[in-house]
Amino acid sequence: MLSCFFTTFAEKMKKGLLYIVLTFILSVVNATAGTQSMRNPDSIQISLLTCSPGKEVWAQYGHTAIRYYDKESGEDLAINYGIFSLDQTYFIPRFVLGMTDYRMGVQPMDMFLAQYSYEGRGVVEQVLNLSAEDKEVIYKALQENMKPENVVYRYNYFFDNCTTRARDMLVNHLHGKVVYPPAKEDATFRSMIHKWNNKYEWSQFGEDLLLGVNADRKTTKSEQQFLPENLRSDFDKASYNGKPLVKETNVLLDAETEVAEPAFPLSPLSIALIFAAISLVMMLFSYRRQQVYWAWDLALMLTSGLMGIIFFIMIFSQHPCVSLNFILLFFNPLPLFFLYSTIKKKKVIWWKIWGILIILGLFGSLFQEIPLPILIVASFLLLHCIVHLRINKAVATTVNNLSLIHI
Numbered sequence: 001m002l003s004c005f006f007t008t009f010a011e012k013m014k015k016g017l018l019y020i021v022l023t024f025i026l027s028v029v030n031a032t033a034g035t036q037s038m039r040n041p042d043s044i045q046i047s048l049l050t051c052s053p054g055k056e057v058w059a060q061y062g063h064t065a066i067r068y069y070d071k072e073s074g075e076d077l078a079i080n081y082g083i084f085s086l087d088q089t090y091f092i093p094r095f096v097l098g099m100t101d102y103r104m105g106v107q108p109m110d111m112f113l114a115q116y117s118y119e120g121r122g123v124v125e126q127v128l129n130l131s132a133e134d135k136e137v138i139y140k141a142l143q144e145n146m147k148p149e150n151v152v153y154r155y156n157y158f159f160d161n162c163t164t165r166a167r168d169m170l171v172n173h174l175h176g177k178v179v180y181p182p183a184k185e186d187a188t189f190r191s192m193i194h195k196w197n198n199k200y201e202w203s204q205f206g207e208d209l210l211l212g213v214n215a216d217r218k219t220t221k222s223e224q225q226f227l228p229e230n231l232r233s234d235f236d237k238a239s240y241n242g243k244p245l246v247k248e249t250n251v252l253l254d255a256e257t258e259v260a261e262p263a264f265p266l267s268p269l270s271i272a273l274i275f276a277a278i279s280l281v282m283m284l285f286s287y288r289r290q291q292v293y294w295a296w297d298l299a300l301m302l303t304s305g306l307m308g309i310i311f312f313i314m315i316f317s318q319h320p321c322v323s324l325n326f327i328l329l330f331f332n333p334l335p336l337f338f339l340y341s342t343i344k345k346k347k348v349i350w351w352k353i354w355g356i357l358i359i360l361g362l363f364g365s366l367f368q369e370i371p372l373p374i375l376i377v378a379s380f381l382l383l384h385c386i387v388h389l390r391i392n393k394a395v396a397t398t399v400n401n402l403s404l405i406h407i
Contacts, residue, residue, distance in 0.1 A: 041132035043072035044139070048166065048246075049080075049112075050232040052122035052255040053196070057203065059121075061196050062228035064163040066170065067109060067125060068142065078112035079142060079169075080105050081153070082162035096210075098318030102155040102162070104145055113252060122255030126235050128170065129247040137173045145169065158189055158321055163228050176241040180234045183221035189321055190215040190369055192227060205268040205371055210314065212325035213368040272373035279380040283387045290391055294343050300384065301335035301342065301350075308332035326364030329357045330378045348392045355385035 051063040065080035083105035085091075094100045116123050130138070144150060155161060171178050190211055197204040225231040238245040266274075282296050308331040314322050334357075335342075338350035358378050365375060 040072055041135045043070055044135045045069040045071065046128050046130060046135060046138055046170070048126045048128065048170065048232065048235055049078065049252075050124045050126070050228050051116055054119050054121050059119075060200070060203065061193065064166045064228045064231060065112070066142075066166050068139070069109070076109040078107055078109050079166075080112075080162055081165035084155070096314070096317065098154075098156060098322075100155045101152050103153070104151040104165075106146065117253055120256035121253065122251070123253040124232060125250040125252050126232065126246045127248045127250070128235075129240065129243055129245060131175065134174050137175070138170060141169060141173045154318075156319065158223070158226050158319075161226055163231050164226055167225055167231055174240065178245055179239045180221055181237045183219070183224055185218070187219050187224055188216050189219060189223070189226075192219075192224065192230070196227070196229075201267045202264060205373065208369070208371045209327060209374070210322050210325070212314075212322050212327075213364070214324060215321040216367070216369050268371065268373040269376075272376040276376055276380050279384060283383060286391060287387055290394055292388060292391060297388075298339070298343055300381070301339055304331045304381070305333055305336035305339070308334070308336075326361050326368045327370060327374060329361030329364065330374065330381065332357070348389060351385040351388040351392075355382055355389070358382040358385070 045067070047067040047069070049065040049067050051065070053060050053062050063080065063082055065078050065082075068075070068077045068079060070076070081102060081104050083103045084100065091100070113123060153160065153165070190208070193207065194204065197207065221234075225234060235246055236249070282293065286292055308328065311325060311328040311331055312333050314325060315328070317323050334353070335350065338353075341347045342350045358381055361370075361378060362375070362382075364370075
Protein backbone atom coordinates (compact mmCIF):
# COMPACT_ATOMS: atom_id res chain seq x y z
CA MET A 1 0.00 0.00 0.00
CA LEU A 2 2.78 2.42 0.93
CA SER A 3 4.68 1.62 -2.25
CA CYS A 4 1.57 2.43 -4.32
CA PHE A 5 1.18 5.70 -2.44
CA PHE A 6 4.77 6.78 -3.01
CA THR A 7 4.62 5.71 -6.69
CA THR A 8 1.49 7.80 -7.22
CA PHE A 9 3.04 10.71 -5.31
CA ALA A 10 6.21 10.51 -7.39
CA GLU A 11 4.21 10.44 -10.64
CA LYS A 12 2.23 13.52 -9.57
CA MET A 13 5.44 15.31 -8.59
CA LYS A 14 7.01 14.44 -11.94
CA LYS A 15 3.99 15.74 -13.89
CA GLY A 16 3.76 18.84 -11.73
CA LEU A 17 7.47 19.59 -12.22
CA LEU A 18 7.15 19.02 -15.96
CA TYR A 19 4.20 21.42 -16.10
CA ILE A 20 6.22 24.10 -14.27
CA VAL A 21 9.26 23.60 -16.53
CA LEU A 22 7.19 23.80 -19.72
CA THR A 23 5.39 26.89 -18.46
CA PHE A 24 8.75 28.53 -17.75
CA ILE A 25 10.10 27.63 -21.18
CA LEU A 26 6.93 28.96 -22.80
CA SER A 27 7.29 32.26 -20.93
CA VAL A 28 10.87 32.60 -22.17
CA VAL A 29 9.82 31.87 -25.75
CA ASN A 30 6.95 34.35 -25.43
CA ALA A 31 9.37 37.05 -24.30
CA THR A 32 11.49 36.69 -27.42
CA ALA A 33 8.91 35.62 -30.01
CA GLY A 34 7.82 39.15 -30.77
CA THR A 35 11.36 40.26 -31.68
CA GLN A 36 12.33 37.26 -33.79
CA SER A 37 11.75 36.88 -37.51
CA MET A 38 12.23 33.84 -39.67
CA ARG A 39 15.76 33.40 -40.92
CA ASN A 40 16.50 31.56 -44.15
CA PRO A 41 13.23 29.72 -45.00
CA ASP A 42 15.16 27.04 -46.89
CA SER A 43 16.80 25.98 -43.63
CA ILE A 44 13.45 25.72 -41.82
CA GLN A 45 11.79 22.35 -41.48
CA ILE A 46 8.22 22.04 -40.14
CA SER A 47 6.93 18.60 -39.25
CA LEU A 48 3.97 16.80 -37.74
CA LEU A 49 4.91 14.57 -34.80
CA THR A 50 2.75 11.57 -33.92
CA CYS A 51 3.35 9.83 -30.60
CA SER A 52 2.24 6.31 -29.72
CA PRO A 53 -0.14 5.62 -26.79
CA GLY A 54 1.00 5.81 -23.18
CA LYS A 55 -0.03 4.13 -19.94
CA GLU A 56 -2.20 6.91 -18.55
CA VAL A 57 -5.87 7.13 -19.53
CA TRP A 58 -5.37 10.51 -21.18
CA ALA A 59 -2.47 9.12 -23.26
CA GLN A 60 -4.29 5.98 -24.37
CA TYR A 61 -4.88 7.25 -27.91
CA GLY A 62 -1.49 8.82 -28.53
CA HIS A 63 -0.49 12.44 -29.00
CA THR A 64 0.29 14.96 -31.74
CA ALA A 65 2.77 17.84 -31.81
CA ILE A 66 4.52 20.17 -34.26
CA ARG A 67 8.27 20.34 -34.79
CA TYR A 68 9.95 23.59 -35.80
CA TYR A 69 13.57 22.93 -36.81
CA ASP A 70 16.00 25.55 -38.09
CA LYS A 71 19.00 23.66 -39.46
CA GLU A 72 21.02 26.83 -39.85
CA SER A 73 20.71 28.12 -36.28
CA GLY A 74 20.14 24.78 -34.60
CA GLU A 75 16.87 25.94 -33.05
CA ASP A 76 14.77 22.81 -32.60
CA LEU A 77 11.41 23.09 -30.83
CA ALA A 78 8.41 20.84 -30.18
CA ILE A 79 5.08 22.65 -29.97
CA ASN A 80 2.13 20.77 -28.55
CA TYR A 81 -1.36 21.54 -27.33
CA GLY A 82 -1.70 18.87 -24.66
CA ILE A 83 -0.34 20.65 -21.58
CA PHE A 84 -2.53 20.41 -18.50
CA SER A 85 -2.14 19.96 -14.76
CA LEU A 86 -4.02 17.50 -12.55
CA ASP A 87 -3.56 20.03 -9.76
CA GLN A 88 -6.02 22.43 -11.38
CA THR A 89 -8.98 23.16 -9.12
CA TYR A 90 -11.79 20.61 -9.60
CA PHE A 91 -9.93 19.03 -12.54
CA ILE A 92 -12.00 15.82 -12.73
CA PRO A 93 -15.47 17.48 -12.51
CA ARG A 94 -14.37 20.14 -15.00
CA PHE A 95 -13.07 17.47 -17.39
CA VAL A 96 -16.33 15.49 -17.18
CA LEU A 97 -18.38 18.63 -17.80
CA GLY A 98 -16.20 19.70 -20.72
CA MET A 99 -14.81 22.73 -18.91
CA THR A 100 -11.13 21.79 -18.85
CA ASP A 101 -8.57 24.31 -20.05
CA TYR A 102 -5.48 23.05 -21.87
CA ARG A 103 -2.58 25.14 -23.06
CA MET A 104 -0.01 25.33 -25.80
CA GLY A 105 3.45 24.20 -24.70
CA VAL A 106 6.87 24.77 -26.25
CA GLN A 107 9.97 22.81 -25.31
CA PRO A 108 13.34 21.87 -26.83
CA MET A 109 13.03 18.87 -29.12
CA ASP A 110 15.62 16.86 -27.20
CA MET A 111 13.60 17.33 -23.99
CA PHE A 112 10.43 16.27 -25.83
CA LEU A 113 12.09 13.09 -27.11
CA ALA A 114 13.66 12.37 -23.71
CA GLN A 115 10.22 12.47 -22.10
CA TYR A 116 8.70 10.03 -24.62
CA SER A 117 11.76 7.79 -24.52
CA TYR A 118 11.42 7.59 -20.72
CA GLU A 119 7.78 6.55 -21.14
CA GLY A 120 8.69 3.95 -23.79
CA ARG A 121 6.56 5.63 -26.42
CA GLY A 122 7.29 5.96 -30.12
CA VAL A 123 7.51 9.21 -32.10
CA VAL A 124 7.06 9.45 -35.90
CA GLU A 125 7.99 12.63 -37.76
CA GLN A 126 6.39 13.70 -41.05
CA VAL A 127 8.38 16.53 -42.66
CA LEU A 128 5.95 18.71 -44.59
CA ASN A 129 6.48 19.74 -48.20
CA LEU A 130 6.01 23.50 -47.74
CA SER A 131 6.95 26.63 -49.64
CA ALA A 132 8.87 29.53 -48.10
CA GLU A 133 5.61 31.51 -47.91
CA ASP A 134 3.89 28.64 -46.07
CA LYS A 135 6.67 28.42 -43.52
CA GLU A 136 6.62 32.17 -42.93
CA VAL A 137 2.86 32.23 -42.31
CA ILE A 138 2.97 29.21 -39.99
CA TYR A 139 5.91 30.76 -38.12
CA LYS A 140 4.01 34.01 -37.56
CA ALA A 141 0.89 32.08 -36.52
CA LEU A 142 2.93 30.15 -33.95
CA GLN A 143 4.36 33.40 -32.61
CA GLU A 144 0.86 34.81 -32.24
CA ASN A 145 -0.32 31.63 -30.54
CA MET A 146 2.59 31.85 -28.07
CA LYS A 147 1.34 35.11 -26.62
CA PRO A 148 0.13 34.66 -23.02
CA GLU A 149 -3.43 35.64 -23.91
CA ASN A 150 -3.59 32.97 -26.64
CA VAL A 151 -1.94 29.88 -25.14
CA VAL A 152 -4.96 28.62 -23.16
CA TYR A 153 -7.92 26.98 -24.90
CA ARG A 154 -11.06 25.10 -23.87
CA TYR A 155 -10.34 21.42 -24.52
CA ASN A 156 -12.86 19.12 -26.17
CA TYR A 157 -11.98 15.47 -26.60
CA PHE A 158 -13.47 15.01 -30.08
CA PHE A 159 -13.59 18.49 -31.58
CA ASP A 160 -10.77 20.57 -30.12
CA ASN A 161 -7.83 18.58 -28.80
CA CYS A 162 -4.06 18.39 -29.17
CA THR A 163 -4.36 16.74 -32.60
CA THR A 164 -6.97 19.03 -34.16
CA ARG A 165 -5.11 22.10 -32.85
CA ALA A 166 -1.83 20.96 -34.45
CA ARG A 167 -3.62 20.15 -37.71
CA ASP A 168 -5.38 23.52 -37.85
CA MET A 169 -2.19 25.40 -37.06
CA LEU A 170 -0.54 23.78 -40.08
CA VAL A 171 -3.32 23.32 -42.63
CA ASN A 172 -5.18 26.59 -42.01
CA HIS A 173 -2.07 28.62 -42.82
CA LEU A 174 -1.16 27.07 -46.16
CA HIS A 175 -1.45 28.83 -49.53
CA GLY A 176 -3.63 26.16 -51.07
CA LYS A 177 -5.97 23.29 -50.31
CA VAL A 178 -4.91 20.00 -48.79
CA VAL A 179 -6.66 17.06 -50.45
CA TYR A 180 -7.20 14.05 -48.19
CA PRO A 181 -8.30 10.51 -49.05
CA PRO A 182 -12.08 9.93 -48.77
CA ALA A 183 -13.62 9.70 -45.31
CA LYS A 184 -14.46 6.30 -43.88
CA GLU A 185 -18.19 6.04 -44.52
CA ASP A 186 -19.35 4.15 -41.45
CA ALA A 187 -16.88 5.55 -38.90
CA THR A 188 -18.42 6.93 -35.71
CA PHE A 189 -16.63 8.48 -32.76
CA ARG A 190 -17.36 5.36 -30.71
CA SER A 191 -16.22 2.89 -33.37
CA MET A 192 -12.97 4.81 -33.90
CA ILE A 193 -11.97 4.83 -30.23
CA HIS A 194 -13.00 1.17 -29.94
CA LYS A 195 -10.12 0.33 -32.28
CA TRP A 196 -7.77 1.77 -29.68
CA ASN A 197 -9.35 0.71 -26.39
CA ASN A 198 -10.62 -2.77 -27.35
CA LYS A 199 -7.84 -4.38 -25.30
CA TYR A 200 -8.75 -2.40 -22.19
CA GLU A 201 -12.14 -3.73 -21.08
CA TRP A 202 -12.73 -1.40 -18.17
CA SER A 203 -11.50 1.70 -19.96
CA GLN A 204 -13.74 0.93 -22.91
CA PHE A 205 -16.69 0.17 -20.65
CA GLY A 206 -16.30 3.42 -18.71
CA GLU A 207 -16.05 5.50 -21.88
CA ASP A 208 -19.04 3.72 -23.42
CA LEU A 209 -21.08 4.53 -20.31
CA LEU A 210 -20.43 8.25 -20.69
CA LEU A 211 -20.75 8.50 -24.47
CA GLY A 212 -24.28 9.15 -25.65
CA VAL A 213 -26.22 8.85 -28.89
CA ASN A 214 -24.22 11.59 -30.67
CA ALA A 215 -21.10 9.42 -30.47
CA ASP A 216 -22.79 6.93 -32.82
CA ARG A 217 -23.49 9.22 -35.76
CA LYS A 218 -21.42 9.13 -38.94
CA THR A 219 -18.43 11.46 -38.92
CA THR A 220 -16.82 13.70 -41.51
CA LYS A 221 -13.20 13.49 -42.64
CA SER A 222 -12.29 16.47 -40.46
CA GLU A 223 -13.96 14.90 -37.41
CA GLN A 224 -12.18 11.60 -37.99
CA GLN A 225 -8.84 13.37 -37.59
CA PHE A 226 -9.25 13.88 -33.83
CA LEU A 227 -7.19 10.71 -33.36
CA PRO A 228 -3.41 11.16 -33.80
CA GLU A 229 -2.97 8.03 -35.90
CA ASN A 230 -5.85 9.00 -38.19
CA LEU A 231 -4.27 12.40 -38.84
CA ARG A 232 -0.85 10.84 -39.43
CA SER A 233 -2.36 8.41 -41.96
CA ASP A 234 -4.28 11.19 -43.72
CA PHE A 235 -1.20 13.41 -43.95
CA ASP A 236 0.73 10.49 -45.38
CA LYS A 237 -1.81 10.11 -48.23
CA ALA A 238 -2.67 13.80 -48.68
CA SER A 239 -1.67 16.04 -51.56
CA TYR A 240 -1.00 19.78 -51.51
CA ASN A 241 -0.77 21.90 -54.65
CA GLY A 242 -0.39 18.78 -56.76
CA LYS A 243 2.43 17.34 -54.62
CA PRO A 244 2.51 14.99 -51.61
CA LEU A 245 1.96 16.93 -48.39
CA VAL A 246 4.64 14.87 -46.62
CA LYS A 247 8.16 15.17 -47.99
CA GLU A 248 9.72 12.48 -45.81
CA THR A 249 8.86 10.33 -42.81
CA ASN A 250 11.29 9.57 -39.99
CA VAL A 251 10.92 7.28 -37.00
CA LEU A 252 12.51 9.28 -34.19
CA LEU A 253 11.64 6.79 -31.44
CA ASP A 254 10.42 3.21 -31.54
CA ALA A 255 7.68 2.20 -29.12
CA GLU A 256 9.27 -0.21 -26.66
CA THR A 257 6.34 -2.29 -25.48
CA GLU A 258 2.62 -2.41 -25.99
CA VAL A 259 0.68 -0.72 -23.21
CA ALA A 260 -1.23 -3.27 -21.12
CA GLU A 261 -4.09 -2.55 -18.76
CA PRO A 262 -3.55 -3.77 -15.17
CA ALA A 263 -5.19 -7.14 -14.71
CA PHE A 264 -8.53 -7.18 -12.94
CA PRO A 265 -10.10 -10.52 -12.02
CA LEU A 266 -13.57 -9.68 -13.36
CA SER A 267 -14.69 -8.07 -16.59
CA PRO A 268 -17.78 -5.81 -16.85
CA LEU A 269 -19.62 -8.67 -18.57
CA SER A 270 -18.73 -11.08 -15.74
CA ILE A 271 -20.10 -8.67 -13.14
CA ALA A 272 -23.27 -8.20 -15.19
CA LEU A 273 -23.78 -11.98 -15.38
CA ILE A 274 -23.21 -12.32 -11.63
CA PHE A 275 -25.84 -9.66 -11.05
CA ALA A 276 -28.20 -11.47 -13.43
CA ALA A 277 -27.74 -14.73 -11.51
CA ILE A 278 -28.36 -13.10 -8.12
CA SER A 279 -31.33 -11.19 -9.51
CA LEU A 280 -32.83 -14.37 -10.97
CA VAL A 281 -32.53 -16.17 -7.62
CA MET A 282 -34.15 -13.25 -5.80
CA MET A 283 -37.01 -13.11 -8.30
CA LEU A 284 -37.66 -16.85 -7.98
CA PHE A 285 -37.77 -16.60 -4.18
CA SER A 286 -40.06 -13.59 -4.35
CA TYR A 287 -42.45 -15.13 -6.87
CA ARG A 288 -42.73 -18.49 -5.14
CA ARG A 289 -43.30 -16.97 -1.71
CA GLN A 290 -45.35 -14.08 -3.08
CA GLN A 291 -43.38 -11.55 -1.08
CA VAL A 292 -40.77 -8.89 -1.79
CA TYR A 293 -37.47 -8.40 0.00
CA TRP A 294 -37.05 -4.79 1.02
CA ALA A 295 -33.28 -5.05 1.49
CA TRP A 296 -32.82 -6.15 -2.13
CA ASP A 297 -35.17 -3.42 -3.35
CA LEU A 298 -33.28 -0.86 -1.28
CA ALA A 299 -29.95 -1.96 -2.74
CA LEU A 300 -31.24 -1.73 -6.32
CA MET A 301 -32.88 1.66 -5.87
CA LEU A 302 -29.94 3.21 -4.01
CA THR A 303 -27.36 1.93 -6.48
CA SER A 304 -29.30 2.98 -9.57
CA GLY A 305 -30.16 6.35 -8.01
CA LEU A 306 -26.56 7.15 -7.10
CA MET A 307 -25.36 6.08 -10.55
CA GLY A 308 -28.15 8.15 -12.03
CA ILE A 309 -26.82 11.32 -10.42
CA ILE A 310 -23.68 11.00 -12.57
CA PHE A 311 -25.66 10.47 -15.78
CA PHE A 312 -28.00 13.33 -14.88
CA ILE A 313 -25.06 15.71 -14.37
CA MET A 314 -23.73 14.73 -17.79
CA ILE A 315 -26.81 16.38 -19.35
CA PHE A 316 -25.16 19.71 -18.57
CA SER A 317 -21.77 18.76 -19.99
CA GLN A 318 -20.32 20.89 -22.76
CA HIS A 319 -19.14 17.71 -24.49
CA PRO A 320 -21.72 17.32 -27.29
CA CYS A 321 -21.27 13.54 -27.42
CA VAL A 322 -22.24 12.85 -23.80
CA SER A 323 -25.17 15.16 -23.04
CA LEU A 324 -27.85 12.90 -24.61
CA ASN A 325 -27.48 9.38 -23.22
CA PHE A 326 -30.22 6.73 -23.21
CA ILE A 327 -28.54 4.98 -20.27
CA LEU A 328 -30.07 7.76 -18.16
CA LEU A 329 -33.40 5.98 -18.60
CA PHE A 330 -32.00 2.92 -16.81
CA PHE A 331 -30.10 4.78 -14.10
CA ASN A 332 -31.37 8.16 -12.94
CA PRO A 333 -31.91 9.98 -9.61
CA LEU A 334 -35.68 9.29 -9.55
CA PRO A 335 -35.54 6.17 -7.32
CA LEU A 336 -34.01 8.30 -4.55
CA PHE A 337 -37.24 10.34 -4.49
CA PHE A 338 -39.45 7.22 -4.46
CA LEU A 339 -37.35 5.37 -1.91
CA TYR A 340 -39.47 6.10 1.16
CA SER A 341 -42.85 5.46 -0.44
CA THR A 342 -41.65 2.27 -2.13
CA ILE A 343 -39.76 0.66 0.77
CA LYS A 344 -41.70 1.98 3.75
CA LYS A 345 -45.24 2.36 2.42
CA LYS A 346 -45.02 -0.53 -0.08
CA LYS A 347 -46.37 1.55 -2.96
CA VAL A 348 -45.77 0.14 -6.44
CA ILE A 349 -45.89 3.28 -8.58
CA TRP A 350 -42.09 3.36 -8.87
CA TRP A 351 -41.96 -0.13 -10.38
CA LYS A 352 -44.40 0.99 -13.08
CA ILE A 353 -42.39 4.15 -13.81
CA TRP A 354 -39.06 2.32 -13.84
CA GLY A 355 -40.42 -0.42 -16.08
CA ILE A 356 -41.60 2.13 -18.65
CA LEU A 357 -38.28 4.00 -18.51
CA ILE A 358 -36.30 0.78 -19.02
CA ILE A 359 -38.44 -0.19 -22.03
CA LEU A 360 -37.81 3.26 -23.54
CA GLY A 361 -34.09 2.86 -22.84
CA LEU A 362 -34.00 -0.55 -24.55
CA PHE A 363 -35.75 1.02 -27.53
CA GLY A 364 -33.08 3.74 -27.46
CA SER A 365 -30.41 1.06 -27.95
CA LEU A 366 -31.53 1.00 -31.59
CA PHE A 367 -29.98 4.47 -31.94
CA GLN A 368 -27.15 4.29 -29.39
CA GLU A 369 -24.60 1.53 -28.92
CA ILE A 370 -25.17 0.60 -25.27
CA PRO A 371 -22.64 -1.79 -23.69
CA LEU A 372 -23.86 -5.38 -23.45
CA PRO A 373 -23.33 -5.57 -19.65
CA ILE A 374 -25.67 -2.58 -19.22
CA LEU A 375 -28.31 -4.17 -21.46
CA ILE A 376 -28.14 -7.36 -19.38
CA VAL A 377 -28.52 -5.45 -16.11
CA ALA A 378 -31.35 -3.33 -17.54
CA SER A 379 -33.21 -6.42 -18.77
CA PHE A 380 -33.12 -8.04 -15.34
CA LEU A 381 -34.16 -4.79 -13.70
CA LEU A 382 -37.18 -4.79 -16.02
CA LEU A 383 -37.99 -8.37 -14.99
CA HIS A 384 -37.67 -7.29 -11.36
CA CYS A 385 -40.26 -4.54 -11.96
CA ILE A 386 -42.61 -7.03 -13.66
CA VAL A 387 -42.30 -9.54 -10.80
CA HIS A 388 -43.01 -6.76 -8.29
CA LEU A 389 -46.18 -5.75 -10.11
CA ARG A 390 -47.39 -9.36 -10.45
CA ILE A 391 -46.79 -10.07 -6.78
CA ASN A 392 -48.62 -6.90 -5.81
CA LYS A 393 -51.53 -7.84 -8.05
CA ALA A 394 -51.66 -11.37 -6.60
CA VAL A 395 -51.51 -10.07 -3.02
CA ALA A 396 -54.22 -7.51 -3.75
CA THR A 397 -56.46 -10.21 -5.25
CA THR A 398 -55.93 -12.44 -2.22
CA VAL A 399 -56.79 -9.60 0.15
CA ASN A 400 -59.96 -8.81 -1.80
CA ASN A 401 -61.04 -12.45 -1.75
CA LEU A 402 -60.48 -12.68 1.99
CA SER A 403 -62.53 -9.52 2.47
CA LEU A 404 -65.40 -11.01 0.50
CA ILE A 405 -65.28 -14.21 2.58
CA HIS A 406 -65.45 -12.23 5.83
CA ILE A 407 -68.42 -10.27 4.49
